[in-house]
Structures are given as structure tokens and as C-alpha cells.
Amino acid sequence: MSHLIEIRDLKKIYAQGEEPVHALDGVSVSIDEGEFVAIMGASGSGKSTMLNILGCLDTPSEGSYLLDGIEVARRSRKELAIIRNKKLGFVFQNFNLLPRTTALEQVELPDLYMGRLSRKERHKRAIELLKRVGLGGRIKHTPAQMSGGQQQRVAIARALMNEPPVLFADEPTGNLDTKSSIEIMQLFTELSNEGITIVMVTHEDDIAAYAKRRLVMKDGKLVKDERR
Numbered sequence: 078m079s080h081l082i083e084i085r086d087l088k089k090i091y092a093q094g095e096e097p098v099h100a101l102d103g104v105s106v107s108i109d110e111g112e113f114v115a116i117m118g119a120s121g122s123g124k125s126t127m128l129n130i131l132g133c134l135d136t137p138s139e140g141s142y143l144l145d146g147i148e149v150a151r152r153s154r155k156e157l158a159i160i161r162n163k164k165l166g167f168v169f170q171n172f173n174l175l176p177r178t179t180a181l182e183q184v185e186l187p188d189l190y191m192g193r194l195s196r197k198e199r200h201k202r203a204i205e206l207l208k209r210v211g212l213g214g215r216i217k218h219t220p221a222q223m224s225g226g227q228q229q230r231v232a233i234a235r236a237l238m239n240e241p242p243v244l245f246a247d248e249p250t251g252n253l254d255t256k257s258s259i260e261i262m263q264l265f266t267e268l269s270n271e272g273i274t275i276v277m278v279t280h281e282d283d284i285a286a287y288a289k290r291r292l293v294m295k296d297g298k299l300v301k302d303e304r305r
Contacts, residue, residue, distance in 0.1 A: 080143070081242060081274055082108040082131060087140035087150075089126050089297075100126040101137065102297035108276065110242065113269035115285035116278045118294035125247070127294065128278045132165055132245045133157040145242065162191055166236030166244045170251035172228045174220045180207055180231045181216040187238040206234035210264060226257030233264065237273075244268065246277040250284050262287040 089101040101123050108114055118124040129135040130142065133149055136157070142150040149160060161167075174183055184203040188194050194202065207216050210230040220228050229249060236244055246265070250258035266287055269275050279285050293301035 080107040081110045081112075081145055082106075082276075083141075083143040084131070085141040087127075087130065087137045087142065089123075089130065089135070090138040099297045101130070103140075104294075104297075104299045106292060106299060106302065108274060110274055111269060111272045112290060113265065113275045113288045114277065114290045114292060115288035116276065116292045116294065117280065117285055119280075121296075122294040123297040124278050124294045126297075128245060128247060128276065131276060132167060133161050162187065162239060164241050164243060166239070166241040168229070168232050168236050168244065168246040168249045170248040172220070172225075172232045172252075174228055174231060176220055179217050179219055180212060180223070180234075183231050184234045184238055187235060191239055193239065203234070203238065206237055207231070209237075210234045224257065225253050226260055229253060229257070229261055230264070233261075233268075237268075241273075243274045243276065246275065248279055249277060250279070250281070258284065 085105050087101050087104045088099065091098045091100055104127065116124045116127055126135070130137050133144070136152070137150050140150060141148060144160065145164060149157065152160065181203050184206055185199050188199045188202070204216060207213055210233055212227060212230050212234070215223060215227060223231070250261055253261065262284060265275050265277070277288060285291055289305060291301070291303045292299060
């Protein structure tokens with residue numbers, strides 16, 4: 078069986094002063110469809126660099142990255158943008174919502190760029206996704222009219238709009254209270270059980286505990302790969 082994500086001997090080297098910095102130093106790992114993976118590590122461990130490369134937001138200096146069987150390590154910025162739109166969803170710590178835009182319009186945005194659906198189909202799918210994340214009664218609300226947890230739910234619905242096989246989450250509970258954090262993690266667990274692959278960066282053990290697999294980074298290397 079082919080892996081959804083497969084990286085081999087991945088390196089990311091930055092020129093900084095006289096000594097090059099190895100943000101990633103020969104990382105190899107495979108992730109299968111439906112896995113829920115947490116990437117952990119101290120500041121400077123390489124976990125954010127890893128997420129950026131896996132999310133096609135950056136390219137490696139060396140190594141191979143197969144995403145759904147396609148080599149993406151040497152793609153241009155334009156090609157990476159197309160791959161991100163088609164195959165990847167993103168959820169960030171700061172939600173990244175447009176301030177004066179309704180929840181419904183926020184969720185519709187990814188398809189506006191793709192132009193995959195008709196206006197009616199796009200509208201219908203966005204409403205279905207907002208209902209899926211428990212916000213059926215908030216479709217006309219703007220971010221200022223919603224709690225942090227509700228805003229993150231809108232961000233998750235938006236990330237799912239183009240039906241990506243992979244969802245990347247960067248400290249998704251970093252700005253949330255405990256109750257909202259638990260609700261968001263339960264939602265991620267449900268999505269993973271439905272077959273969506275989730276790769277999440279977090280520094281919190283209690284949040285990482287929701288993942289079925291934990292990758293621990295240190296000094297640019299993968300030092301631990303635990304499953305539960």
C-alpha cells in the first residue's frame with residue numbers, strides 16, 4: 078500500500094552567518110490515510126519547518142517528498158500553490174479569518190479560488206460543513222460575533238471545503254480555553270475516524286494525547302516515533 082505522505086532523507090539548510098543551520102537534518106517518515114499525527118519538540122527543534130514543507134509552504138534543500146504518490150520536493154511556488162488548493166487544508170493558531178466576512182463566506186472562499194463548484198453547489202457545501210462543525214446557527218455571523226472556539230470551527234470548515242485528504246494544524250488550540258480546546262480536538266478525532274489525515278504541531282502533551290501517533294523532533298532530527 079502506498080503512503081499518503083512519504084519523506085526520505087529530508088534536509089532544510091539555512092545559511093546563517095558562517096555556519097549553515099540544519100533546520101531539518103535527514104528526516105524520513107511515512108504517514109498513511111486517516112492517521113492522526115502530532116509533531117512535537119522544543120522551539121528550534123524543526124517541527125515548524127517540517128510542517129511548512131509537508132504543507133507545501135516551503136521546499137526542502139535535499140531529499141524526497143511524495144504526497145499522494147506525487148514528488149513535490151522540487152516544484153515551483155506556483156505548482157505548490159495548486160497542490161495546496163487541491164490536496165491540503167490548513168488550520169492555524171490565529172484562525173486567519175477575514176474580519177468583516179460571514180462564516181458562510183469564509184468557508185466558500187477556497188472554492189472561489191478553485192472554481193470547482195457552481196455558486197449554488199458552493200453555497201450548499203459550505204452550509205453543510207458549518208453544520209458538520211456545529212455552527213449551523215452561525216452562518217451569517219462575522220468573527221467578532223463568535224467565540225474563539227467558534228472561529229476555529231469556521232477555520233476547520235473552510236479547510237475542508239475542497240475535500241482535501243490531509244489537514245495540517247499548527248498549534249490549533251494555542252489561543253483557546255480548555256473547554257474549546259477539548260471540543261476542537263474531539264472534532265479532529267471524528268474527522269480522522271472518517272478517513273481524513275491530520276498532521277498537527279503542538280507543544281502541549283494533553284493536546285498531543287488525542288493523536289494516535291507522536292513524532293518528536295530535536296535539533297532537526299526525528300528522535301521518537303510513538304504509536305498508541
